[in-house]
Amino acid sequence: MAQKILLKNINVPGINTFEVYRQYGGYAAVEKALKTMSADDVVEEVKKSGLRGRGGAGFPTGMKWSFLAKPEGVPRYLVCNADESEPGTFKDRYLMTHTPHTLIEGMIVSSFALGANTSYIYVRGEMMPQIRILEKAIAEAKNAGFLGKNILGTGYDLEIYVQPGGGAYICGEETALLESLEGKRGNPRIKPPFPAIAGLYGCPTVVNNVESIAAVSWIVNNGGDEYAKIGIGRSTGTKLISASGNINKPGVYEIELGLSVEEFIYSDEYCGGIANGKRLKAVVAGGSSVPILPANLILKLSNGQPRLMSYESLAEGGFATGTMLGSGGFIVMDEDACIVRNTWNFSRFYHHESCGQCSPCREGTGWMEKVLHRIEYGHGKMSDIDLLVDVSKKIEGNTICPLGDAAAWPVASAIRHFRDEFEWHVNNPQAAMDGNYGLANYADPIPVVEEAN
């Protein structure tokens, strides 16, 4: 059984209440950090742990914290990014719903490490139940003396506020989030300056994902070195994976980084294989923004070695044959899934969610969506396929925020790996409307793992 850190007590009845959470050792990290450690000690442990941002970019958390500017007399802020809107990703919601105190405890310890006396949790606007759950948890913690003035008599003050989001995917981008938190339109800022220098209200700010913050308590309790022993290479610790698609057991899993993709999909401890006796066709491994990979490339590296669930292994092969761990939104497609339709669907999402500030993303996302729609509905032309590649290239890298790249990659990778399916749609419009291209030959050689086991 793999080690569980965040979801260890998830099945304990009442773990969502302060009382039970405390009985199971909760808030020990707050006591330890505030009473026995300095803020810099905590930062040091997080650095040692090798924890990397779980919001998508995978930037080392300890390093991000050490970049925080500390001018005299200027407040600093910690902002928790709970805007979770990436298609295929639903782990933060799960954690906040079932064990909200894991996040609150992490928030207190992290705020202490950063010297923040006011911290915010920016929650996706649609998650009203989770907002109430968090507010209740904050009230409970405050009641028990873990929040407010002079926490545990240590002289450290902290207030945590929950802010409902603006209801837009783009508000998950950290600078758009800060704008929105300030009460403005959620447009990403032009960087530099980075939030570590000028973030919320122009003050030094750290923005971290729910899962990154939640992991800090365990690191404080057990030490950064212990955390670094879990996982593989520079992918340390555990990661929550939101598994969806046609698998036997969809849900949120906590894995030790370094697990093989094959085991994750097929073992009974995790996804339990493809449902209904179907075969695996493709996987989007890290949320809708990362490149899609066909079955053969997601299970194995180009050198034949198994591909692992880690930042490095998933990225192995670059854009040609690799993808990214991203936010851990693991979308599994079986032989009945239509790649063209899926690509159009993703594209529709990015078109809808572009903030519209910069020309390539504002205009390009809509253009790609329309061309993909036309192909999917049997009016495509052969030249559309290269047009899509060209448009995606002209968006990629030329925009203010990474949403442009996130819109371009799914399209570019789908065409890179599934070009014949796109061509089939163009050449067989009626058949494409009635049926499905299936596995055909590009996904070969697909090991039929169900039988092999």
Place this chain on the structure above:
Amino acid sequence: MSEKVKVTIDNIEIEVDPGTTILNAARMIGGDIVPPAMCYYSKLKGSGGKCRTCLVKVSQGSAKDPRPMPKLVASCRTTVMDGMVVQNITSPEVIEARKGVVEFLLINHPLDCPVCDQAGECHLQDLSFEHGKDQSRYEFKRRTFEMVDIGDKIKLHMNRCILCYRCVFTADQITDNRVHGILGRGDASEIGTYISKAIDNDFSGNVIDVCPVGALTDKTFRFKNRVWFTKPVNAHCDCEKCSGKVTLWYKGEEVIRVTGRKDQYGELEEFICNTCRFDKKKTSDWTIEGPTKVDRRSVVSSNHYDEKELLPVIDRKIF
């Protein structure tokens, strides 16, 4: 004053003050190597970074850290470092990206230049002439909006808007009563004015001058006319609210339009008040200074004063 920093743009070296942007350094050099800028406006705080026409390649970050920047950067929002090496028109990658940006700006643009008041002094028109393809690859319906009156003096043709945000910054920073912002998102964004609520503020008319395209136009521009049949003349008056320094646009003997004075990059030298802009349309209201110097790149100059030179078209053979 602190030490100057040295930057090289398209193989031309210049020394500038620290904190200068690449775009402004390029403007100090001048000529063809100046990146086009559709959204940056030096007099509006926070402007720039949005249109992406000014993208350039930084092939060496600085003398200290000579690594190139991984992506093209918006020259209007990137400050120079000592020893930085920048490529604009000498980089095929930049030219290609810029062509892409221009194409993006045009796919939803109505291209109704023949009936647009801005024709002849439109930055998008100039840009598409220099970088555009002959034929659009966009085969879908362009987005359309109803025309909106913003008060009785300004018209908004949202169809033509490129969402550069200049008018929003103007409303925010120049007038004291902002009712002007962006509604919606993505390609459904539009300029919102609280449903055509008049911006009755003494400086609201400046949104017309900052607009790089014909999305915001002067309803008092009386004899609908092509700008190149008009003659611009610098004039001034004693005005309590503004400097009173304007450009009068004559057709024959008649003043048909008053605007602020623009520099060679199409930026206003000074913002002018609405009284000067909309209400003083008689020669007797003004002290005439002389003909306005018109940038030779502009088609406005086709009618008069300066000799006409060919547009500096970029050599298409390099890509």
